[in-house]
Amino acid sequence: MIAVIVLILLLLLVFFIWLDLHLGRKNVQRHDIKTPSSCSGKAALLTTGTQFFDTLFEEIEKATHHVHVQFYIYHEDSIGQEMSSLLKKKAKEGVNVRLLVDYMGSFFLKKKAIKELKKAGVQFAYSFTPGFPYFFYKLNRRNHRKITIIDGSRGFMGGFNVGDEYLGRDPRLGYWRDYHLLLSGPVIHTFQQQFIMDWEAASGEKFNGSEYFPELEKGPVKITTLFSAKAIYSFWLQHINQAQTSITIGSPYFIPDRPLQNALLQAIKRGVEVTLLVPMKSDHLLVKEASYFYFKDLLNAGCKIEEYYEGFFHAKVFLVDDKICDIGTTNFDQRSFFTNSEVNCIFEDRHLIEEAKKAIKEDLDRSETLTMTVWERMSYWKKTKILFAKVFSPFL
Known part of the structure; x- marks a missing residue:
């Protein structure tokens, strides 16, 4: 009898936490209406x-x-x-x-x-x-x-x-x-x-x-600032879908939702060269394992995944067709997209994009390519951790 009561109380607690998280997120989304702002600067x-x-x-x-x-x-x-x-x-x-x-x-x-x-x-x-x-x-x-x-x-x-x-x-x-x-x-x-x-x-x-x-x-530089998580997410999804030649994503954490993952897979299918630049080391529990869940399908599709080994890669950069670039605080993960408050700057200035490309190249030169062979040779324990991390990926 006591066990049943404890179980019921635990289920009620889980439901209350879920409801709290759900309603809190809905409340923030209702007020997340900040429009992009474009201004000039240096x-x-x-x-x-x-x-x-x-x-x-x-x-x-x-x-x-x-x-x-x-x-x-x-x-x-x-x-x-x-x-x-x-x-x-x-x-x-x-x-x-x-x-x-x-x-x-x-x-x-x-x-x-x-x-x-x-x-x-x-x-x-x-x-x-x-x-x-x-x-x-x-x-x-x-x-x-x-x-x-x-x-x-x-x-x-x-x-x-x-x-x-x-x-x-x-x-x-x-x-x-x-x-x-x-x-x-x-x-x-x-x-x-x-x-x-x-x-x-x-x-x-x-x-x-x-x-x-x-x-x-x-x-001389036109910069569009995005403070709305919804706007940042929409910008990335739109430009992944519109990309013609190349997409480069640099992020310490890679945990996309299904629409973003599917958009990347579709971009590869239509001939767009997609490159992910991520750290080899991890600074948070299970974050790397969560990323590896999404890497498998991308590797099979032909995505280039480069793991930075020199130290820790923490930059957040999104470059499309070498024509438009986004640098900010937003990681390519569900926490940044749907929970955190972030800020990003978008620009098309050729000189600044060349600066960004130079930095990206330096980091790619200090990275090691992740292959499907490496993924498949991972231990069963690590693959189990990957599946476990997937469950908690929205909170990582």
């Missing part, structure tokens, strides 16, 4: 941790009015302490400094460190703190954006977070490869608008003013 590609942090710190050091910083992960390690010291320094100089981090992504950021930031004048807030309603959905959701805006005129967006591993200091992962954009010009206004919305939702503070949106000179 852009440069940053691909190493040293390059990124040196440039980021240099630009923050020059700030005179405000610094708005948003990261998914903010570690309290060597580079994190250096970042915090700089933010505290600028706040003491009278610069308005706001730091927004994801609650789960930066879960281990100590209260003492936050207290010291606030004491120095840095305004701090967490995105997506779990609460009711939709507790389990909010617990599962992440604000995965990485945005920095300085004086409303220049900024950064891409894959890097704040942590020593992004400088290649984690011996387990080794050399870190990522793609981040240094941006300036009117395109910065779109990032500022999104940051303000995220900040207000997280902190409850309402602020506005023209000083956060200075008049900016147009740049």
Whole structure:
């Protein structure tokens, strides 16, 4: 009798969690109506941790009015302490400094460190703190954006977070490869608008003013920014279906849904050369195994899958026909498509695309081709893990 009661309670709990996740997702989708915004600006590609942090710190050091910083992960390690010291320094100089981090992504950021930031004048807030309603959905959701805006005129967006591993200091992962954009010009206004919305939702503070949106000179690059998961997903699906010659996808995690997987298979069938660039190493439990489930059909169809072995590949890039490129925070997985908050930049500028192609080639040169023979020779244990990972793939 007790066993029956326990079983019923467990089933009720599972149903409640499923309902919570389902209704939470539906609620977010109803409000996910942000339209793409196209603006001009200047852009440069940053691909190493040293390059990124040196440039980021240099630009923050020059700030005179405000610094708005948003990261998914903010570690309290060597580079994190250096970042915090700089933010505290600028706040003491009278610069308005706001730091927004994801609650789960930066879960281990100590209260003492936050207290010291606030004491120095840095305004701090967490995105997506779990609460009711939709507790389990909010617990599962992440604000995965990485945005920095300085004086409303220049900024950064891409894959890097704040942590020593992004400088290649984690011996387990080794050399870190990522793609981040240094941006300036009117395109910065779109990032500022999104940051303000995220900040207000997280902190409850309402602020506005023209000083956060200075008049900016147009740049040579037209950039379309996407903050809506639905828009990002639709963009990728549309351009996979429309591709004529080539598709290159770089992502640390590859867990597509059925429409995207089928679109890639159809593209290969009509003669499009599809290349996936993924890491050989894994930084999360079961993520690599989940990817291998989808690799089998793609390999059989003729897809080129390259595994980066130099260290860890964390960049998110989508290049179609060498004519249109997308760099951002969105991984090619179901979590990014349907749960997280993301941001992507799309451009067709020839010079910037050549920069991206050069970076991709460098990473392909440091990769090993995955073949069907290698896949078939995997142990039964690993193949079992692949099937197990598939079940949990939406949450990985």
